[in-house]
Structure formats: structure tokens, C-alpha cells
Amino acid sequence: MAMLYVHVPFCPTICPFCSFHVLRPRDDLVGAYLDELGRELGEVAERSAGAAIETVYLGGGTPSQLTDAELGRLLDDVRRALPVAPDAEVTLEVHPGHVDRSRARTWEALGITRVSVGVQSTSDDALRRLGRSHDARTALDALDDVRGTGVTLNADVISCVEGQDLAADLAAVVARGIDHCSVYTLTIEPDTPFARRGVRVDEEVERRAILTAAEVLGAAGFERYEVSNHARPGHRCRHNSGYWAGESWFGVGPSATGHEPGHVRRTNPGFEAWLDGGRGAPTVVADPEVERLFTGLRRIEGVELPDGRWDAEVDRLVADGLLERRGRTIRATAAGVLVLDSVAATFL
Amino acid sequence: MDLSRIRNIAIIAHIDHGKSTLADRMLELCGAVDPRDMRAQYLDSMDLERERGITIKLQSVRLDYRDHVVNLIDTPGHVDFGYEVSRSLAATEGVILLVDAAQGIQAQTLANCYLAIENDLEIVAALNKIDLPAADPERCCEEIERILGIPADQVLRISAKTGEGVPELLDAVIERIPAPKGDPDAPLQALIFDSHYDQFRGVVSSLRVMNGTLRTDAKLRFMQAAAVHPAEEVGCRLPTPTPFRSLGPGEVGYLIAGIKDVGEARSGETVTEASNPATEPLQGYQEPKPMVFCGLYPIDGDEYPRLRESLDKLRLNDSSFTFAPETSGALGFGFRCGFLGLLHMEIVRERLEREFDLSIIATAPSVAYRVTVRGGREVTVDNPSELPPMGEIEQIAEPYLQTTILAPSDYTGAILDLCQSKRGEMIKLEYLSPERIELGYKLPLAEVVIDFFDQLKSRTQGYASLDYEPAGYQPGNLVKVDILLAGDPVDAFSSVVHRDRSEEYGRAMTEKLRELIPRQQFDVPIQAALGGRVIARSTVKAYRKDVTAKLYGGDISRKKKLLEKQKQGKKRMKAIGRVEVPQEAFISALRLD
Numbered sequence: 001m002a003m004l005y006v007h008v009p010f011c012p013t014i015c016p017f018c019s020f021h022v023l024r025p026r027d028d029l030v031g032a033y034l035d036e037l038g039r040e041l042g043e044v045a046e047r048s049a050g051a052a053i054e055t056v057y058l059g060g061g062t063p064s065q066l067t068d069a070e071l072g073r074l075l076d077d078v079r080r081a082l083p084v085a086p087d088a089e090v091t092l093e094v095h096p097g098h099v100d101r102s103r104a105r106t107w108e109a110l111g112i113t114r115v116s117v118g119v120q121s122t123s124d125d126a127l128r129r130l131g132r133s134h135d136a137r138t139a140l141d142a143l144d145d146v147r148g149t150g151v152t153l154n155a156d157v158i159s160c161v162e163g164q165d166l167a168a169d170l171a172a173v174v175a176r177g178i179d180h181c182s183v184y185t186l187t188i189e190p191d192t193p194f195a196r197r198g199v200r201v202d203e204e205v206e207r208r209a210i211l212t213a214a215e216v217l218g219a220a221g222f223e224r225y226e227v228s229n230h231a232r233p234g235h236r237c238r239h240n241s242g243y244w245a246g247e248s249w250f251g252v253g254p255s256a257t258g259h260e261p262g263h264v265r266r267t268n269p270g271f272e273a274w275l276d277g278g279r280g281a282p283t284v285v286a287d288p289e290v291e292r293l294f295t296g297l298r299r300i301e302g303v304e305l306p307d308g309r310w311d312a313e314v315d316r317l318v319a320d321g322l323l324e325r326r327g328r329t330i331r332a333t334a335a336g337v338l339v340l341d342s343v344a345a346t347f348l
Numbered sequence: 349m350d351l352s353r354i355r356n357i358a359i360i361a362h363i364d365h366g367k368s369t370l371a372d373r374m375l376e377l378c379g380a381v382d383p384r385d386m387r388a389q390y391l392d393s394m395d396l397e398r399e400r401g402i403t404i405k406l407q408s409v410r411l412d413y414r415d416h417v418v419n420l421i422d423t424p425g426h427v428d429f430g431y432e433v434s435r436s437l438a439a440t441e442g443v444i445l446l447v448d449a450a451q452g453i454q455a456q457t458l459a460n461c462y463l464a465i466e467n468d469l470e471i472v473a474a475l476n477k478i479d480l481p482a483a484d485p486e487r488c489c490e491e492i493e494r495i496l497g498i499p500a501d502q503v504l505r506i507s508a509k510t511g512e513g514v515p516e517l518l519d520a521v522i523e524r525i526p527a528p529k530g531d532p533d534a535p536l537q538a539l540i541f542d543s544h545y546d547q548f549r550g551v552v553s554s555l556r557v558m559n560g561t562l563r564t565d566a567k568l569r570f571m572q573a574a575a576v577h578p579a580e581e582v583g584c585r586l587p588t589p590t591p592f593r594s595l596g597p598g599e600v601g602y603l604i605a606g607i608k609d610v611g612e613a614r615s616g617e618t619v620t621e622a623s624n625p626a627t628e629p630l631q632g633y634q635e636p637k638p639m640v641f642c643g644l645y646p647i648d649g650d651e652y653p654r655l656r657e658s659l660d661k662l663r664l665n666d667s668s669f670t671f672a673p674e675t676s677g678a679l680g681f682g683f684r685c686g687f688l689g690l691l692h693m694e695i696v697r698e699r700l701e702r703e704f705d706l707s708i709i710a711t712a713p714s715v716a717y718r719v720t721v722r723g724g725r726e727v728t729v730d731n732p733s734e735l736p737p738m739g740e741i742e743q744i745a746e747p748y749l750q751t752t753i754l755a756p757s758d759y760t761g762a763i764l765d766l767c768q769s770k771r772g773e774m775i776k777l778e779y780l781s782p783e784r785i786e787l788g789y790k791l792p793l794a795e796v797v798i799d800f801f802d803q804l805k806s807r808t809q810g811y812a813s814l815d816y817e818p819a820g821y822q823p824g825n826l827v828k829v830d831i832l833l834a835g836d837p838v839d840a841f842s843s844v845v846h847r848d849r850s851e852e853y854g855r856a857m858t859e860k861l862r863e864l865i866p867r868q869q870f871d872v873p874i875q876a877a878l879g880g881r882v883i884a885r886s887t888v889k890a891y892r893k894d895v896t897a898k899l900y901g902g903d904i905s906r907k908k909k910l911l912e913k914q915k916q917g918k919k920r921m922k923a924i925g926r927v928e929v930p931q932e933a934f935i936s937a938l939r940l941d
């Protein structure tokens with residue numbers, strides 16, 4: 001089995017905290033973008049040797065920046081090039097300002113099974129601080145509009161924004177009937193306006209936010225299945241779970257990364273070079289086991305330890321109360337999740 | 349070669365008075381270096397010397413000047429490298445004593461001048477830096493006459509920067525410094541005054557022929573080492589090493605004899621000819637006694653054998669440090685090393701890292717204590733962690749220094765205050781002139797080791813200079829302070845301090861370590877304890893949160909690399925029990941502000 005990630009680099013405005021590969025909306029470039037994407041899907045088809053595609057993720061950027069006709073063409077191209085399984089999970093990332101009831105129905109009709117809305121917060125004040133181009137009302141309405149359809153509904157929330165009441169934000173999105181919630185602590189990425197302005201996030205605030213998210217969402221019937229991801233039973237994101245489980249995926253679009261069968265990694269160049277036919281060179285992942293452990297530990301249910309490796313390290317981390325071990329399965333404890341990067345670094 | 353046409357000299361002075369710069373002008377004047385290759389302080393050839401702008405090793409060079417051969421040795425001025433000066437002087441008949449015309453006589457001017465007098469050497473005194481606006485040649489000449497007894501009218505005035513007066517100085521060298529004596533037909537006696545290990549050629553020695561003739565291909569006997577080797581190459585540094593067929597009495601040059609065993613051609617060795625040996629070796633050198641000690645440990649325990657080998661090779665080039673194996677509970681196998689001072693310690697550590705590609709940890713410097721235990725037995729302890737339990741100790745005596753401080757008289761009060769606070773005892777206070785004083789103080793070596801010199805400099809705006817020599821032992825009210833990391837005592841951090849200062853020391857130490865030890869996955873309590881009693885504590889708080897919020901597919905390899913890089917940084921750390929401690933933590937231990 002394999003997965004497909006499609007990077008759509010267009011956004012309505014560029015948020016000052018974001019480090020994804022994005023462009024301002026350029027209607028004139030969309031045609032060329034879709035043409036090139038079609039070509040790249042053809043290349044992938046040659047490499048994938050007919051492997052069934054179990055999940056498709058349209059991310060970005062903001063895929064909802066494309067018109068529904070453009071989205072339809074994109075999905076057609078995907079299906080024409082690759083054998084997408086009939087029960088595939090197909091996720092669309094959307095900006096709240098792009099959502100209305102009729103578009104939501106169209107998305108469902110196009111075969112989208114999961115919509116992820118970039119709510120970020122339900123407080124206008126926090127949204128302003130984040131430099132977002134939508135307000136709380138728009139975000140909540142967007143959730144309402146998608147909920148009416150049959151797709152799985154996710155809300156992205158950013159925590160640790162000054163003045164934000166995280167519990168209230170989470171209660172508000174839960175009340176709109178979401179099935180899934182990703183709660184990310186605000187990360188100051190290098191070379192962003194936030195980094196240049198010297199915005200800082202206090203570690204203790206982050207710690208409390210992580211605990212609050214698990215608590216509030218847990219009480220509302222959500223299961224935490226990854227550091228930042230919570231789902232109602234049966235609604236986990238299969239695509240992201242695949243990343244953390246070490247599955248293979250193909251990546252198309254500018255800056256997209258793929259981790260193809262045989263542990264071949266490719267990372268595409270940025271928009272201009274990609275549009276000129278530039279593609280990432282294949283490199284073989286040196287020690288895939290390390291990577292599998294590194295990402296697998298993010299899953300709350302844990303990961304299988306390969307035979308004969310890292311037993312001493314694991315024993316030490318267990319003694320420190322950072323890992324739990326049952327047979328060959330290891331998982332981070334509540335304390336371990338909070339310092340997971342340094343735990344994972346032990347295996348590098 | 350005609351002995352009357354040879355002059356052997358060393359340039360001696362206080363640090364930074366311009367010895368190496370003067371050597372530059374002499375190299376130029378004698379056409380020894382291609383102008384295209386010339387650079388400032390040409391003879392300071394080690395990277396460390398160039399980076400720090402000081403001379404660490406003596407350097408000899410053979411110059412041709414006015415039908416004469418001048419063998420010149422440039423020496424270091426820093427007090428920690430005094431052994432380089434004394435070895436140089438045994439190869440010469442005279443010295444140029446250089447005095448900075450803006451600074452006047454400084455502590456090592458005196459010390460080095462006395463050394464030359466003890467060696468019966470002819471002294472040519474010169475005032476340097478007369479180009480400086482702040483130069484005061486009149487006052488300096490007066491000082492030299494009054495303090496050193498050298499008549500003012502014999503003191504030359506030069507600028508090593510502009511070259512002014514340098515030809516006259518060389519003329520004076522030829523006129524005033526006696527030619528060497530020696531019998532070319534007597535059995536060979538040559539004194540090795542410096543050696544280093546060359547990875548391709550083995551031991552390369554600098555030597556001075558006293559009697560007889562040193563010939564290429566001769567079978568040589570190294571008298572102290574009782575070893576015989578053929579003279580593979582004999583030559584002179586011009587300054588480029590250049591082979592010569594032979595060197596006669598009075599000449600200075602180098603010798604390569606294919607020696608791989610670094611024990612065999614040490615400084616102070618006498619070389620003679622195996623077929624016609626001298627009956628007596630020359631008088632060798634008295635190796636100086638180390639004053640400060642520290643443990644050197646490889647960060648990677650597997651490097652221990654290589655550290656030993658490197659210490660052996662380095663000691664050939666610098667026999668003023670000592671080493672002996674020791675083990676530490678915290679650091680494993682290493683060596684207890686003795687040095688002439690803190691700068692010396694730093695230089696040796698850096699040379700080991702650079703020249704031998706080692707990563708090492710140096711523990712806090714200590715002095716050697718004389719401990720009387722119950723029953724009257726006395727033991728010497730140069731590693732605080734080896735101090736017997738306090739209950740068994742009757743008395744601890746610590747080494748003292750007789751220090752000489754020269755400074756402008758305006759700073760007298762500030763210096764007295766400082767010496768008092770360092771438990772000093774005044775021996776002498778003398779006005780050298782209305783503006784300058786000489787102070788004699790007896791001070792505990794341990795106090796001087798810590799930061800005395802830095803403080804002396806800062807309290808006198810850099811105008812005071814310091815020289816010292818060992819002055820025996822005195823009992824003191826000393827105690828051992830242990831440092832515990834996460835509950836376990838770390839022997840490498842133990843220290844001996846004066847009881848009155850122990851709490852202050854404990855607080856400063858625990859605070860300093862709190863800053864130096866990076867956060868870990870768990871809280872790390874740091875305690876200072878005297879006997880069993882905790883006298884200070886601090887805690888390195890664990891990470892509150894250290895986890896990437898969003899890890900999507902495209903981010904995995906970037907994030908992994910980032911963590912790998914952080915982990916690489918940890919390679920410079922030593923795991924003590926469960927705690928990662930960076931290299932600096934060990935050496936900073938005694939450097940408390």
C-alpha cells in the first residue's frame with residue numbers, strides 16, 4: 001500500500017508564523033501548476049508500479065484556494081494516474097474563509113472524505129495576534145457548514161497564543177460537532193516574521209497547553225493518538241498515522257517530500273524550479289529503523305522495538321519514567337511525551 | 349669556523365616588550381627571510397602563538413651579520429614559560445635585555461635579568477618602542493641604572509617596529525658580547541637545549557656544540573640516555589632548516605638522529621661521539637617543579653593510550669610539565685599533570701587537542717598540599733579528591749609564593765587591599781622611584797592560581813606586573829568541599845579551600861554549575877558539602893517541554909537532522925552517572941568571579 005501527498009502552495013494571505021512553502025494567490029499560475037502536477041503524477045505512476053493508493057492528502061498551503069473546478073481536475077488527474085482505492089481517505093485542508101455549505105457538498109461529491117479546517121482559535125483577539133485573515137464567527141460557521149455533509153471534520157487549533165483561553169477554544173470547536181482535533185503549540189519557525197519580531201513562547205505555558213488539550217478533549221470523548229492529535233473513535237487520520245508508522249508515500253507538487261518504497265526519499269525544489277520540471281533527487285534513508293522509532297514514538301500506542309537494538313537505552317528511559325515497555329512495544333509515558341524530542345534523540 | 353666570529357645571544361624581556369618583533373628586524377637586516385614570506389613575529393610559528401600573540405617556545409636562528417655568525421634565540425616573556433628562558437641561556441654568552449620604553453622595568457625584566465647575571469652572561473640593555481608617544485627613555489634609563497646597575501649611557505634606544513637603532517644594537521652585540529670558547533679537537537660535547545617530535549623524522553633536537561665537532565654520519569652517544577644513534581642530519585635554522593656537514597665549538601644548530609623513542613634526546617642531554625667520547629657530560633638542566641596540578645582525561649575513554657603517547661611526545665618539547673596516571677570515579681582513566689601556571693596548563697591542553705587531535709577534559713586546577721594525618725605521618729596531595737577523611741587529618745599545609753609586584757605608586761592602596769584579601773603577608777615595600785614601588789608579598793599559591801593576576805591587572809589598569817617563586821609551606825585552616833551531582837559526589841569537582849571561604853565557595857560553585865550544566869530530562873540537584881554537611885545547593889531544572897508540535901511527512905528528515913546536530917554537541921560532554929556535563933564545567937570550577 002502507499003499514500004499520496006499533494007502540495008498546493010497557494011494561500012489567501014501569508015500568515016506571519018508559517019514556514020510552509022506558500023505563494024500569495026496567483027490565479028495566473030494555477031493553470032501552469034495543474035499542468036505540471038499532471039506531468040509529475042505521470043512520473044509517479046511509472047515509479048509506483050501499480051501500488052494501490054490508500055490515502056490522498058491535499059495540503060499546503062491552502063488547497064481550498066483552488067476553485068472547485070480546479071480541485072475536480074486535480075483529483076481527476078490523480079485518479080487517472082494512480083489506482084486510488086475505492087475506500088481511500090481523501091483529505092482536503094481548507095481555510096475557514098473559503099468554506100460555505102455548497103462548496104462543502106461539492107467537496108463531498110468530488111470524493112473528499114475528510115476536511116481539515118484551519119480554525120486556529122475561536123477568539124478574535126488571538127486570531128488577530130496570529131495575523132489570520134478570518135474571524136471567529138467565520139471559523140465556527142465553516143465547521144457548521146462542513147458538518148452537514150458526511151465527511152470527517154477536523155479543526156486545527158494553535159495553542160499558546162497570548163491572551164488565548166485554550167479550554168474555551170476547544171470547547172467551542174467540540175460544540176460544533178468535530179470528529180478530530182489537531183492542537184499545535186505555537187512554534188516559532190526560523191526566518192518567519194514571528195521569529196524576526198522575537199515572539200517567544202514560554203515552556204511552562206506550552207506544557208500546560210499540551211496537558212489542557214488532552215484533558216479537555218479527553219473529557220469530550222476524544223482519544224489522543226499522537227502528541228498533538230485527538231480523534232473520536234474511528235476517526236483517526238489514516239494518512240498522518242501512516243507517516244508516524246513509517247509507511248511509504250509519494251509526494252507531488254513544489255517542496256513536497258516523498259518516502260517511497262525501498263526507503264527512497266525525494267524532496268522537490270520550490271515552486272519556480274519545480275514548474276520548470278525540477279524534481280528532488282532520490283536518496284536512500286540510511287537507517288530506516290531509526291526513523292521509524294523516531295516518528296513511531298509520537299504515537300500514543302507506541303512502536304515496536306526492533307530485535308537486539310537499543311535495549312540498554314530503553315531500560316534507562318524506562319527507569320527514568322519516560323518510557324513504558326510491554327514485550328517489544330515501547331511507548332512514551334505522560335512525562336515522556338512532554339520531552340519526546342530528547343527521548344527520541346537517544347535513538348539517533 | 350673561527351670562534352672569534354661567532355656570537356651566541358638570547359633576547360630576554362618582560363612579556364610583550366617586543367622580543368619577537370626585534371627578531372623580525374634582525375632577520376630582515378641579515379636578509380634571512382625572503383621579503384615575500386615575511387610576517388610579523390616570524391619566529392612565533394605555532395598557531396597558538398600567533399592566535400594569542402605571545403611566544404610560548406624558544407626559537408633559535410642563525411644569522412650572518414658583518415662577517416660574523418650570530419646565533420639568536422628568541423625567548424618567551426610570560427612567567428609560566430621561564431624554563432624556556434633558562435634553557436636558552438645555557439647556550440649563549442650574552443643577552444639582549446629589552447625594556448619597553450613606555451612601561452619601564454617590569455617584574456619579569458628583573459627576574460630574567462637576574463637569571464642572566466646568575467649565568468654570568470654579558471648583558472646588552474636596550475630600550476624598545478621609542479617610537480611610542482608615551483615612551484619615556486630618560487626615566488627608563490635612570491631606572492635601569494638605579495635598579496639593574498647598568499650605566500644609562502650604555503643603554504641603546506631602538507624601535508623594533510620601525511627598525512630604528514637595530515643595526516647599532518647588532519653592532520653592540522658583536523662588540524660587547526664575548527665570542528664562545530671551545531676546543532675543536534677535544535672529544536665532542538654538545539648540549540641539547542630543546543627537542544620536538546616530528547612524525548616523519550623522529551626526534552629533532554636543538555643543540556649547542558661546546559667542544560669538539562659534530563659531523564653528519566658520525567656515530568653519536570647520548571650520554572644520559574646511554575643510547576647510540578647515527579647523526580642522520582646536522583644543520584642550522586637560517587631560519588629554514590638547512591643541512592650542514594659539521595658544526596664546530598660555539599655553533600648552534602639542530603640534529604636529527606632517527607630517534608623514535610622520545611625518552612632519548614631530552615633537553616639537558618649531552619651528545620658525544622661514540623668512537624671518541626667525552627669523559628664527562630655537560631651540566632644538564634634542573635627541571636622546574638610544577639606548581640599547579642589538574643587531571644587530564646580523554647572524553648572518549650578509548651583514547652587513553654593515545655593520550656599517554658601524546659603526553660610523552662609533548663613532554664619532549666616541553667619538559668616543564670609532569671604527568672602520572674590517575675583514575676577518577678567520574679572520569680575514568682587519565683593523568684594527573686603538573687604545570688608551572690594556569691596559562692601553561694591551558695597551552696598544554698590546547699596543544700594536546702590540536703597537535704594530537706584529542707578531546708580532553710581538564711579538571712579544576714589544584715596545588716599540592718602537605719597533609720599531616722593522625723600519628724604524624726605526612727603525605728603530599730595534589731588532587732583534592734585524594735585528601736584523607738577530614739577526621740583523620742591533623743593539619744593541612746599549603747604552598748606559598750614569594751611574589752614581587754612592580755607598579756606605579758598610585759596603586760599601592762589597591763594592591764595592598766588585594767593582597768590582604770588573599771591572605772598575603774607583606775615582606776617588602778620599596779620605592780624604586782617617587783612614581784614606582786616594588787612590593788614583596790608572601791601569598792598562598794592557591795590564591796594566586798585562582799584569579800590573583802587578573803584582579804591585580806584590573807585594579808591597576810594593567811600597570812602592575814608580577815613575578816614569583818616558591819616559598820615553602822605554611823599550615824592553614826583548610827577544608828575539602830565536595831560537590832554532589834544528583835546526590836553522588838563527583839571527585840573531579842572536589843576542592844580544598846580556606847574554611848572562612850568555604851560557604852561562599854560552595855554557593856558560587858553550585859551556582860556556576862547550574863549555569864553550565866544543560867537541562868536534562870530530570871531535575872539535577874547540585875550540592876556543595878563540607879564533611880557530610882550540605883553548605884550550598886542549586887538545581888538544574890528538567891525540561892518543562894521538549895517536543896515538536898507538528899511533525900508531518902516532509903518535516904521528518906529536517907527535524908531528525910536538527911536533533912542529530914544537538915546530539916553531536918553533546919559529544920563534548922562527559923556523562924557523569926546520568927548527568928551530561930560539558931567540558932567547560934570542569935575547568936571553570938576554580939575560576940569563580
Ligand SMILES: Nc1nc2c(ncn2[C@@H]2O[C@H](COP(=O)(O)OP(=O)(O)OP(=O)(O)O)[C@@H](O)[C@H]2O)c(=O)[nH]1
Pocket residue numbers: 361362363364365366367368369370389401402403404423424425426476477478479480506507508509510
Ligand atoms: N609601537 C611599537 N610597538 C612594538 C614595538 N616592538 C614591538 N611592538 C608591539 O608590541 C607587541 C608585542 O610584541 P612582541 O614582539 O610579540 O613581544 P614579545 O616580547 O615577543 O612578547 P612575548 O614573546 O609574548 O613575551 C606587538 O603588538 C608588537 O607589534 C616597537 O618598537 N614599537
Ligand SMILES: C[S@@+](CC[C@H](N)C(=O)[O-])C[C@H]1O[C@@H](n2cnc3c(N)ncnc32)[C@H](O)[C@@H]1O
Pocket residue numbers: 011017018019020059060061062093094095096117118119120156157158184185186187188189897898
Ligand atoms: C498547511 S496549514 C492548514 C490549512 C490552511 N493553510 C490554514 O492555515 O488554514 C496546517 C496547520 O499547521 C498549523 N501551523 C502552521 N504553522 C504553525 C506554527 N508555526 N505553529 C503551530 N502550528 C502551525 C496550523 O494549525 C495550520 O492550520
Ligand code: SF4
Pocket residue numbers: 010011012013014015018019020022060061062095118
Ligand atoms: S498557516 Fe495556512 S494559510 Fe497561513 S500561510 Fe500557512 S499554509 Fe497559508
Ligand SMILES: [Mg+2]
Pocket residue numbers: 367368369392402403422423424425
Ligand atoms: Mg615573543
